[in-house]
Amino acid sequence: MKKELLAATALVSTLVGASVAQAATASFSGSVKSGVEGQDTDGTADGTYAVMQQTNLSFSASETTDSGIKISSGITVINEGSFSGDSGGLTLTFTDGSKLDLIEAGNSYSTKLASVPSAGGEQGLTGTTNNHAPTGLAFANSSSKIGFEYHSVADAFGIDGFTWAVSGSTGDDSDGSGSSSTVESSYSVGVSYVTDAGDTTVTVGGGFMSADDSNSDTANSKGEETAVALTAKTGDLTVGVGWSAGTEVATHSSTTDNSEVDGGEAMTAGASYVSGDITFAVSYVDGEAKDIATFGSAGSNTDTYEKTAASVTYAVASGVSAIIGYSSEDRGDEGSATPDVSGTAWYVGATVSF
Numbered sequence: 001m002k003k004e005l006l007a008a009t010a011l012v013s014t015l016v017g018a019s020v021a022q023a024a025t026a027s028f029s030g031s032v033k034s035g036v037e038g039q040d041t042d043g044t045a046d047g048t049y050a051v052m053q054q055t056n057l058s059f060s061a062s063e064t065t066d067s068g069i070k071i072s073s074g075i076t077v078i079n080e081g082s083f084s085g086d087s088g089g090l091t092l093t094f095t096d097g098s099k100l101d102l103i104e105a106g107n108s109y110s111t112k113l114a115s116v117p118s119a120g121g122e123q124g125l126t127g128t129t130n131n132h133a134p135t136g137l138a139f140a141n142s143s144s145k146i147g148f149e150y151h152s153v154a155d156a157f158g159i160d161g162f163t164w165a166v167s168g169s170t171g172d173d174s175d176g177s178g179s180s181s182t183v184e185s186s187y188s189v190g191v192s193y194v195t196d197a198g199d200t201t202v203t204v205g206g207g208f209m210s211a212d213d214s215n216s217d218t219a220n221s222k223g224e225e226t227a228v229a230l231t232a233k234t235g236d237l238t239v240g241v242g243w244s245a246g247t248e249v250a251t252h253s254s255t256t257d258n259s260e261v262d263g264g265e266a267m268t269a270g271a272s273y274v275s276g277d278i279t280f281a282v283s284y285v286d287g288e289a290k291d292i293a294t295f296g297s298a299g300s301n302t303d304t305y306e307k308t309a310a311s312v313t314y315a316v317a318s319g320v321s322a323i324i325g326y327s328s329e330d331r332g333d334e335g336s337a338t339p340d341v342s343g344t345a346w347y348v349g350a351t352v353s354f
Contacts, residue, residue: 003124003190004235006012009029015273017120021156022048024061024062024063024071025062025063025077026059026063027058027059027060027061027062028057028058028060029058029059029080029354030055030056030057030076030353030354031053031055031056031351031352031353031354032053032054032055032056032351032352033052033053033054033055033122033349033350033351034051034052034053034349034350035051035052035122035323035347035348035349035350036049036050036051036052036187036347036348036349037049037050037052037123037345037346037347037349038050038118038122038345038346038347039125039126039173039343039344039345040343040344041127041339041340041341041342042337042339042342042343042347043106043339043342043343044342045339046351048082048107048216048293049323050349051078051270052080052315052349053078053081053123054080054122055078055081055127056076056078056079056080057076057077057078058074058075058076058077058145059074059075059077060072060073060088061072061073061074063292065202067095067162067229068094068095069092069093069094069095070091070092070093071090071092071163071195072090072093073088073089073090073091074087074088075087075088076079076088076249077120081221084091084092084235084275088104089101089102089104089105089145090102090103096152096153097153097154098151098152099147099150099151100150100151100229101148101149101150101167102148103145103146103147103149104107104139104145104147105143105148105149105167106141106143106147106149106163106167107138107141107142107143107149107167107170107186107188107190108149108166108167108188108189108190108209109138109141109190109206109207109208109209109225109226109227110137110138110141110188110209110220111149111163111165111167111190112163112164112190112191112205112206112207113137113138113190113205113227113229113242114192114203114204114205114206114230114240114242115229115230115231115240115280116229116240116241116242116268116269116270116283116305117231117238117239117240117270117271117272117280117282118268118270118294118309119270119279119282119283119285119309119310119325119326119327120281120311120313120323120325121309121311121323121325121326121327121346121347121349122325122347122349123309123325123326123327123345123346123347124327124329124345125327125329125330125341125342125343125345126288127340127341128341129207129331129333129338130257130259130291130293130303130333130334130335131262131286131303131304131305131331131332131338131341132259132264132289132291132303133264133287133289133302133303133304133305133331133332134244134265134266134287134289135266135283135285135287135305135307136228136268136287137229137242137243137244137266137268138225138227138244139244139246139248139264139287140209140211140223140224140225140227140246140247140248140261140264141209142181142186142209142223143167143169143183143188143209143211143221144169144170144171144172144182144184144185144186144250144281145150145169146169146171147166147167147168147169147186148167148169149165149166149167150165150166150167150300151163151165151190152164152165152242158323159193159201160195161193161194161195162192162193163191163192163193164189164190164191164192164193165189165190166187166188166189166190167186167187167188167189168185168187168188169183169185169186169187170184170185170271171183171184171185171214172174172184174213175253176214176215176216177188177216177232177292177296178215178217178255178271179216179255179256179258180214180215180258181213181214181215181218181222181251181255181258182213182214182215182222182341183211183212183213183214183222183223184211184212184213184222184316185210185211185212186212186222186223187209187210188207188209188210188212189207189208189209190205190206190207191205191206192204192205193205195297196238197232199234199235199345200232200233200234201229201232201233201234202230202231202232203231203232204228204229204230204231205228205229206226206227206228206229206242206244207226207228207229208221208225208226209224209225210223211223211224211226213249213250216257217295217296218249218295218296219260219295219296219297219298220247220248220249220260220261220262220338221247221248221249221311222248222249223246223247223248223249224246224247224248225245225246225247225248225264226244226245226246227242227243227245227246227272228242228243228244229243229245229268230242231242236273236275237270237271237272237273238271239270239271240268240270240271241267241268241269241270242266242267242268242269242300243265243266243267243268244266245265246263246264247260247261247263247264247265248261248264249261249295250291256293257285257293258273258293258295259291259292259299260288260291260292260293260294260295260296260297260298260299261289261291261295261299262290262291262298263288263290263302264288264289265275265287265288265289266285266286266287267286267287267292268284268285268286269283269284269285270282270283270284271283271299274290274314276303277314277315277316278312278313278314278315279312279313279315280310280311280312281310281311281312282308282309282310282312283307283308283309284307284309285303285305285306285307286306287305287306287332288302288303288304288305289302289303290302290303290344291303301334301335302332302334302335303332303333303334304330304332304347305329305331305332306331307327307328307329307330307331308327309325309326309327309328310325310326310327311323311324311325311326312324316350319352319353319354320350320351320352320353321350321351321353322349322350323347323348323349323350323351324346324347325347326344326345326346326347327341327344327345328343328344329341329343329344330342330344338345
């Protein structure tokens with residue numbers, strides 16, 4: 001299956017690229033973030049302060065064939081201040097507006113999720129924890145880089161505001177057993193519907209995904225999740241709420257820390273309001289799950305995560321914004337409070353985008 005998919009990808013790229021000029025049209029974008037963040041945990045340690053400097057830079061290139069198919073790709077050079085060099089996949093945009101992503105395509109259920117407003121800023125608590133409670137929607141999102149995602153045309157099936165997407169990938173089955181875990185194969189379906197209700201624009205979207213684990217010792221799939229989100233926009237006010245549930249095998253840099261995660265649930269809610277050059281935002285996240293580091297077993301005690309955040313963003317000039325953010329986080333591991341990774345954080349800084 002892997003060889004066939006690679007061959008098909010190469011064939012599509014060759015056929016549609018035959019009539020494209022040698023030099024595609026290129027562009028670049030990025031941002032520079034500079035600010036100060038403070039953290040104060042509920043533990044015995046004193047509050048800490050740090051300078052936050054993050055840089056993002058990426059390049060994209062695209063060209064259109066004689067038949068009208070647009071081919072695009074890109075590369076991320078710097079991501080959050082760290083050198084990346086991560087190449088993107090290929091996207092084919094057809095004349096009817098539908099799209100086909102090839103290589104690193106992702107899962108359709110997360111693509112179609114409505115975007116629930118969330119507070120901005122770079123604040124957040126750091127520290128070592130074995131907590132596997134979800135910190136947001138699409139927590140079990142897993143797929144291989146060898147895959148595709150097809151995006152439908154607008155107003156699919158003659159339904160105004162309706163779109164759908166389907167994705168699939170194939171991975172590596174070499175793990176066999178032990179403590180490693182990778183995606184063997186995955187598939188996902190997502191839908192989105194946008195409609196007007198008087199002066200309010202309502203968007204609802206989500207779907208489901210399933211990813212098999214390559215390790216025969218695991219009880220769970222690599223990821224199995226259903227997620228849905230809804231937003232409503234009236235003038236300058238946008239509110240939203242989202243929910244997801246599923247199971248996964250959580251992986252870490254040390255494979256011995258990999259864990260089975262059962263009964264995962266996450267709820268998000270948020271609101272944003274734009275007043276001239278100022279944007280106010282508030283958000284809330286609540287998650288819980290049961291985990292265990294022994295493959296083939298099920299966790300018995302619950303991990304919890306709760307976060308409330310708020311931010312004020314001021315558009316100083318075109319591409320330049322100043323932001324103040326605040327968050328309060330509460331974590332519990334195996335049914336017990338974890339004060340060293342619970343507490344509050346704040347951020348004051350600016351972002352220059354180009």
